Amino acid sequence: MLKRSKLAFLLLLAAAVTCVSVMPMTDLPETAFNEIDTPVNQTIPVAPWVKFVPPVEVRFVLPRSFDLAGDGTLSIGPMTTYTELVESAEARARPILGEVCAQIADVQVRNRGTIGGNLCSNDPTNHLPPLMAAIGAELTITGRSGERTVPASDFFLGVYMTAVGQEELLTRITIPAGRRDGFAAVTLGVDGTCIANAAASVNGSLRIALGCVDAVPVLIEADSPDTVREAVRGAHLDPPGDVHASSEYRAHLAEVLAERAARQAMR
Numbered sequence: 155m156l157k158r159s160k161l162a163f164l165l166l167l168a169a170a171v172t173c174v175s176v177m178p179m180t181d182l183p184e185t186a187f188n189e190i191d192t193p194v195n196q197t198i199p200v201a202p203w204v205k206f207v208p209p210v211e212v213r214f215v216l217p218r219s220f221d222l223a224g225d226g227t228l229s230i231g232p233m234t235t236y237t238e239l240v241e242s243a244e245a246r247a248r249p250i251l252g253e254v255c256a257q258i259a260d261v262q263v264r265n266r267g268t269i270g271g272n273l274c275s276n277d278p279t280n281h282l283p284p285l286m287a288a289i290g291a292e293l294t295i296t297g298r299s300g301e302r303t304v305p306a307s308d309f310f311l312g313v314y315m316t317a318v319g320q321e322e323l324l325t326r327i328t329i330p331a332g333r334r335d336g337f338a339a340v341t342l343g344v345d346g347t348c349i350a351n352a353a354a355s356v357n358g359s360l361r362i363a364l365g366c367v368d369a370v371p372v373l374i375e376a377d378s379p380d381t382v383r384e385a386v387r388g389a390h391l392d393p394p395g396d397v398h399a400s401s402e403y404r405a406h407l408a409e410v411l412a413e414r415a416a417r418q419a420m421r
């Protein structure tokens with residue numbers, strides 16, 4: 155059992171961390187980079203089925219904010235939580251953002267999980283990587299020597315690996331204006347992890363990103379929802395099979411969900 159003094163100390167520490175983490179920050183101080191000596195992309199296998207991503211206390215220095223430009227472009231700070239995305243008036247400029255964030259896990263995860271953490275961890279079962287790839291988000295990465303912007307389609311490099319290098323941070327997510335989007339997923343139970351998911355967006359062409367079927371979102375294009383299944387088959391998916399779904403079942407779900415997301419986007 156914890157002694158009272160120890161418990162009081164832990165509660166005080168938790169309160170201090172919460173206060174600091176909600177402070178809006180616009181400029182990235184030099185000290186931010188002292189926090190990231192541990193490579194963000196380096197995962198440490200603890201056991202065959204358990205990963206440990208070395209935590210970096212980026213929440214102390216990164217923005218938690220929205221900025222909606224006159225042309226409808228939305229800039230989001232990486233520390234913005236899912237709940238904030240669901241509730242923000244600005245984020246409604248791209249309604250699919252709030253719709254998908256509202257589906258992530260449970261209320262505790264949505265209150266603490268962040269858009270930046272979701273993208274930087276690049277767990278292939280996450281909701282946001284395929285969504286960002288489908289809607290054409292751009293991700294700004296900042297390092298000591300300046301910043302660069304990467305399209306979401308190039309940001310995800312492998313399981314738990316992204317374009318964020320050593321001594322770099324994801325500092326901004328830029329979402330272009332648009333409303334014709336869709337998302338569909340089959341999850342493990344109501345609040346569970348995705349077994350397969352798909353995000354679709356219409357911007358001239360119909361663009362679909364498939365999640366959970368490869369290490370990174372698989373992008374395909376189709377002429378209409380009627381040809382989506384054929385386009386998915388043309389991608390020659392070879393999804394992993396596990397205790398939740400065989401490879402064949404995941405590939406089948408990818409077709410069904412891609413069509414569902416496409417029909418939602420075309421409504």
Ligand SMILES: Cc1cc2nc3c(=O)[nH]c(=O)nc-3n(C[C@H](O)[C@H](O)[C@H](O)COP(=O)(O)OP(=O)(O)OC[C@H]3O[C@@H](n4cnc5c(N)ncnc54)[C@H](O)[C@@H]3O)c2cc1C
Pocket residue numbers: 194207208209210211212216232257258259260263266267268269270271272273274275279280281282318322323324325345346347348
């Ligand atoms: C029980 C549970 C259920 C979940 N279910 C789902 C689900 O259904 N769908 C889903 O999408 N997700 C799910 N998740 C994942 C969750 O949504 C978060 O993405 C995940 O827990 C990361 O949390 P975080 O946002 O606090 O990021 P952190 O834990 O703070 O960060 C994750 C990693 O990214 C790095 N990082 C974070 N921000 C930056 C940055 N700006 N620049 C560089 N590196 C950075 C960190 O150093 C760390 O290595 C679930 C998580 C839990 C615990």
